[in-house]
Amino acid sequence: MPSNGQSTFNAMTTSSTPNTQPPAPDCDVLVVGGGPAGSTISALLAEKGWKVTLLEKEHHPRFHIGESLLPLNLPILQRLGVLDQVAAIGMKKPGADFSSNLEVSGHHRFDFSFALDKNHPYAYEVRRSEFDNLLLRNSAAKGTQVLEGVRVTGVEFPQDAHPVAHAVDEQGNTRSWTCRYFIDASGRDTLLARHFNLKQKNRHHASAAIFGHFLNVERREGEYAGNISVYWFEHGWFWMIPLKDGSMSVGAVCRPEYLKLRRNSPAEYLLQTIAIGHPEMQHRMRNAQLVNSEARATGNYSYTSSRMRGDRHIMVGDAYAFVDPVFSSGVMMGMSSGVFGADAVDAWLRGAPDTEAKFAHFEKMADRGVKTFSWFIWRFNSPGMRSLMLHPGNPFRVQEAVISMLAGDVFRDIGARSRFWLFKFFYYMFSLQHLKSSYVLWRKRVRNTRVAFTGGTQPVDAAQEGQA
Numbered sequence: 062m063p064s065n066g067q068s069t070f071n072a073m074t075t076s077s078t079p080n081t082q083p084p085a086p087d088c089d090v091l092v093v094g095g096g097p098a099g100s101t102i103s104a105l106l107a108e109k110g111w112k113v114t115l116l117e118k119e120h121h122p123r124f125h126i127g128e129s130l131l132p133l134n135l136p137i138l139q140r141l142g143v144l145d146q147v148a149a150i151g152m153k154k155p156g157a158d159f160s161s162n163l164e165v166s167g168h169h170r171f172d173f174s175f176a177l178d179k180n181h182p183y184a185y186e187v188r189r190s191e192f193d194n195l196l197l198r199n200s201a202a203k204g205t206q207v208l209e210g211v212r213v214t215g216v217e218f219p220q221d222a223h224p225v226a227h228a229v230d231e232q233g234n235t236r237s238w239t240c241r242y243f244i245d246a247s248g249r250d251t252l253l254a255r256h257f258n259l260k261q262k263n264r265h266h267a268s269a270a271i272f273g274h275f276l277n278v279e280r281r282e283g284e285y286a287g288n289i290s291v292y293w294f295e296h297g298w299f300w301m302i303p304l305k306d307g308s309m310s311v312g313a314v315c316r317p318e319y320l321k322l323r324r325n326s327p328a329e330y331l332l333q334t335i336a337i338g339h340p341e342m343q344h345r346m347r348n349a350q351l352v353n354s355e356a357r358a359t360g361n362y363s364y365t366s367s368r369m370r371g372d373r374h375i376m377v378g379d380a381y382a383f384v385d386p387v388f389s390s391g392v393m394m395g396m397s398s399g400v401f402g403a404d405a406v407d408a409w410l411r412g413a414p415d416t417e418a419k420f421a422h423f424e425k426m427a428d429r430g431v432k433t434f435s436w437f438i439w440r441f442n443s444p445g446m447r448s449l450m451l452h453p454g455n456p457f458r459v460q461e462a463v464i465s466m467l468a469g470d471v472f473r474d475i476g477a478r479s480r481f482w483l484f485k486f487f488y489y490m491f492s493l494q495h496l497k498s499s500y501v502l503w504r505k506r507v508r509n510t511r512v513a514f515t516g517g518t519q520p521v522d523a524a525q526e527g528q529a
């Protein structure tokens with residue numbers, strides 16, 4: 062059975078053994094990273110009785126951006142046994158609304174209750190420091206040995222010995238762990254993708270973000286107070302995510318060529334950007350105060366890795382791929398890959414005959430999530446998509462299907478995928494109507510991509526969010 066609780070760093074130092082047998086590994090599974098993906102996969106494997114150790118370089122609760130969840134997160138939270146705790150810290154999110162100040166006026170609300178499957182009508186907005194902490198403590202309670210303040214600095218996968226992870230703690234003490242199976246859940250630090258040189262930046266999609274928390278921002282009325290609002294503007298788009306403590310997370314995701322112009326602090330630039338943003342948003346923020354006068358900036362260039370699985374290792378969550386925050390898919394995709402990954406790693410540890418099939422399923426599902434959201438994300442700013450989103454209809458239940466997918470219902474087949482083809486057809490028809498502006502946007506994107514990949518923006522490729 063797995064060991065529980067915390068151990069001190071030095072007390073766990075492995076002693077060499079004179080035995081000719083290869084020494085037993087320190088644990089069955091070593092997980093690097095205690096974000097949503099790492100906490101999910103470690104909890105599920107510990108629950109199955111494996112000896113799991115998780116190394117996290119920070120101490121939770123720690124800041125992380127990404128506060129808006131999707132409805133299909135909730136079944137995973139239920140399976141982990143934390144749904145009530147998340148409901149207690151979260152703000153109910155029945156949907157999203159989108160507004161544009163470019164060629165179309167007004168905003169359109171998408172309610173998750175309109176999805177094909179009516180059983181997942183809402184999600185939650187959460188402060189990530191609380192949410193991630195809760196998930197990590199839950200994993201520890203299920204038996205994962207959680208060590209915080211321990212940064213993994215290197216890995217080895219010797220042919221004739223167990224995988225080894227080398228780490229350093231905050232006092233500079235170094236130590237190595239051996240394991241039967243290694244899981245990279247290091248998020249955008251992409252430990253293994255960097256180690257094996259697998260990281261492939263997306264050359265067609267580059268953007269970066271500045272964000273902060275504000276008080277005194279007007280919310281949507283009544284039952285929609287928890288909705289995320291998205292506003293298009295000339296340089297990209299804004300999010301407004303209401304949190305339970307009354308504050309509002311506000312961020313701008315912009316093209317690098319715009320952020321390249323920044324000469325002042327992220328806080329000043331964020332306020333300056335809001336001032337040229339959307340009129341309705343400005344109205345909602347007329348009395349707003351930036352909490353602690355503090356804003357952060359991050360590069361969020363899209364990337365995937367050329368593989369998510371190799372010799373005794375997998376990558377889950379952002380450690381494999383990060384697309385873009387616009388549809389709030391990151392946490393749901395990270396946790397889902399943790400669920401599929403746990404199934405496969407458990408089969409491998411047991412030597413089960415269906416191990417290969419389970420890994421193939423894990424890879425297929427993780428890729429499907431990334432590809433489905435990428436399709437929407439890469440077209441999000443296009444005139445065709447804006448028109449379609451702001452004037453939706455529901456022929457052949459296409460809108461229900463799209464809402465299902467944007468609720469995170471991308472892994473099952475409930476009739477959404479076939480209707481998605483129809484939605485694509487409508488999209489191309491709308492784009493033809495906006496041929497000239499689509500071309501202008503395409504030109505901008507090509508220019509923007511060149512700027513992004515020849516360097517020059519302030520927050521280029523930050524592995525984690527940097528503070529002002």
Ligand SMILES: Cc1cc2nc3c(=O)[nH]c(=O)nc-3n(C[C@H](O)[C@H](O)[C@H](O)COP(=O)(O)OP(=O)(O)OC[C@H]3O[C@@H](n4cnc5c(N)ncnc54)[C@H](O)[C@@H]3O)c2cc1C
Nearest residue numbers: 094096097098118127128129213248378379386389391392
């Ligand atoms: C601007 C922006 C806005 C976003 N908004 C949303 C949103 O609204 N909704 C949403 O769902 N997603 C959003 N996302 C994406 C979301 O934050 C991520 O997809 C999600 O956090 C991925 O979870 P993860 O567990 O894979 O990685 P992470 O949450 O990043 O966790 C990785 C963990 O690994 C630790 N770690 C890293 N390297 C090491 C190491 N060497 N040793 C030990 N520990 C290590 C880190 O400290 C971290 O705790 C947003 C992202 C950005 C950039």
